[in-house]
Amino acid sequence: MSANTPRLRIKLRLEYDSPLILGPGKAELLARIDRLGSISAAAREMGMSYKRAWTLVEEMNTAFADPVIDSARGGAGGGGARVTPTGQEVLRHYRALETLLREAGAENLRALNALLRPEGAA
Template sequence: MRHARGPTKLRVMYGAEIAIGPGKAELLQAISTTGSISASAKRLGMSYRRAWLLVDTMNRCFREPVVASATGGSGGGGAVVTDFGRQVLERFAAMGRAVDRALDPELERFADLLK
């Protein structure tokens, strides 16, 4: 099967902002694994500031926080994907799979138009 492109890149907008997209979902998964925004940023090759801004955007866009964090200190900080954040990730992944399935036939026909 030849495709015009890889899997679709679904983005969910909230006003002018991207509430969640592939990069933000990847960041949430990394935070879930590492328990840290800083460690997740390093893992994904982005600055801590960029990661923090992405988390802040998600927390502002959704009705509940998707990430809860504690500031550093002698005991260290940390971050956790909330139960609500896990629901967001699960629903986003399910929507992505549904979009991919729906577009497969059209992508196949579109690929025939490419060199």
């Protein structure tokens, strides 16, 4: 690993007073549902059970003023899910905060990395 390669990474976790924690897992679930149009497909791709993914979606839908995911039950016509405009906004703001922390914190990340014990050293 070169000296410029970061060993420390930022994982943004927003904890609200409501029963909502918005972190990398929920953000990734939103992004994959948006790309795949399916909660079950997004869950499969993430190695997560459908039940767990649905619980996370319900948690987000309950916490925000408007739902972040709109879903239709499966059946003859097939189901599906879409990220709502509110969900798109949540994901956009979350990603912007990640970028801000990574960019504004670059000097501090480098300083913390420099303080780490070299890899492989006991």
